[in-house]
Amino acid sequence: MAALQEHVDPGDTDGAAARRGILPLHDFRLACGSLLADGALAWQSWGPQRAPVVVVLGGISAGRDIGTWWTAQCGPARALDPRRFRLISIDWLGGSGESSGPRDDREFPPVDSIDQAHAILLLLNHLGIGRVDAVVGASYxxxxxxxxxxxLGHRLGRLIAIGAAHRASPWALALRTLQRAGIESATTKHGRRDALVRARQLAVLGYRTPGELEDRFGESDPSSGVLGWLVAHGERFASRFSAASFLCLSRSLDHHLCEPETIAAATTVVAIDEDLLVPLALAREFVRRIGSHAELVRITSPFGHDAFLKEEGAIATIIQSCLSAEIPA
Structure with a gap:
């Protein structure tokens, strides 16, 4: 059985200590019907407990330590400043973090995006948080x-959704199906790892754009240029992520389906014109279906889907503008 654990990091000299914990999820029923009898959700709360609450969520490889994967936006003097906000984040169910997920690269029950949301809601209630000032999410x-x-309904002030729509696009779904195919057909642990490397390499190509790769590697030796870049990405990912976790969260992206009309909070949808995974037309449909309390903000970037990581200034400006409207200084 998962034990309730909480830990406060030392060095709380600026009111921005990170509190980390494991929330037991007893008899947690997944959307697929499977039951996690002794599930667990790893979480982090960073910032003063009485500060405005902002839930921060990233891609499938992101976790609760937002100060490592989104350093451009999360940290003192950043758009998401833990001295001003209480930042809540988690390790994904089904991922390779400390939440319940595949262990020893074994398969795990299908996890839906609504399952992650239900777990976060349980966490917010456990922490005694009634009002959530904002949810800032990128990609998954x-x-x-x-x-x-x-x-959350009217418990939420504002949603900022970057690089995602209410359903998967056919192109993204097809690309992820090809990424998973090699892993699913591998018969050995070593073969699954090699297939995971290749899957990540293919995923990275979908995150970027042909123009960005041409500008960056066009005249270079392929072995030390684009091919070396792909090798580094694949190996780095496989060193910290299991094949089973990748399969679980990749499928979760494919099955994501949200009814936009259920979103009551003021919503800002950030679309990247060059995003191969989330076409602009789909983002527009998402905003239209939410209603008059939603807005579409477009940015242009050669980094495509990865703009939420690479376009640091533009993303910071959007986040700061949304939060200042919702939470006056």
Whole structure:
């Protein structure tokens, strides 16, 4: 049985200590019907406990330590400043973090984006948080954020959804199916790891754009240029992520389906014109279906889907603008 654990990091000199814990999820029923009898959700709360609450969620490889994967936006003097906000984040169910997920690369029950949202809702209630001032989600985190917004209703002030819509695009679904195919057909542990490397390499190509790769590697030796770049990405990912976790969360992205009409909070949907995974037309449909309390903000970037990580200034400006409207200084 998962034990309730909480830990406060030392060095709380600026009011921005990170509190980390494991929330037991007893008899947690997944959308697929499977039961996690002794589930667990790993979480982090960063910032003063009485500060405005902002839930921060990233891609499938992101976790509760937002100060490592989104350093451009999360930290002192950043758009998401833990001295001003209480930042709540989790390790994904089904991922390779400390939440319940595949262990020893074994398969895990299917996890839906609504399952992640239900777990976060349990966490917020456990922490005694009634009002959530904002949910900021990017990529998979924006899919989960949509579902969480639907569950929270008027308890949520604002949703900021970056690089995601209410359903998967056919192109993204097809690309992820090809990524998983090699892993699913591998018969050995070593073969699954090699297939995971290749899957990540293919995923990275979908995150970027042909123009960005041409500008960056066009005249270079392929072995030390684009091919070396792909090798580094694949190996780095496989060193910290299991094949079973990748399969679980990749499928979760494919099955994401949100009813935009259920979102009551003021919503900002950030679309990247060059995003291969989330076409602009789909983002527009998402905003239209939410209603008059939603807005579409477009940015242009050669980094495509990865703009939420790479376009640091533009993303910071959007987040700061939304939060200042919702939470006056």
């Amino acid at each position: 985190g924006a899919c989960v954020g949509q579902c969480l917004a639907g569950l």
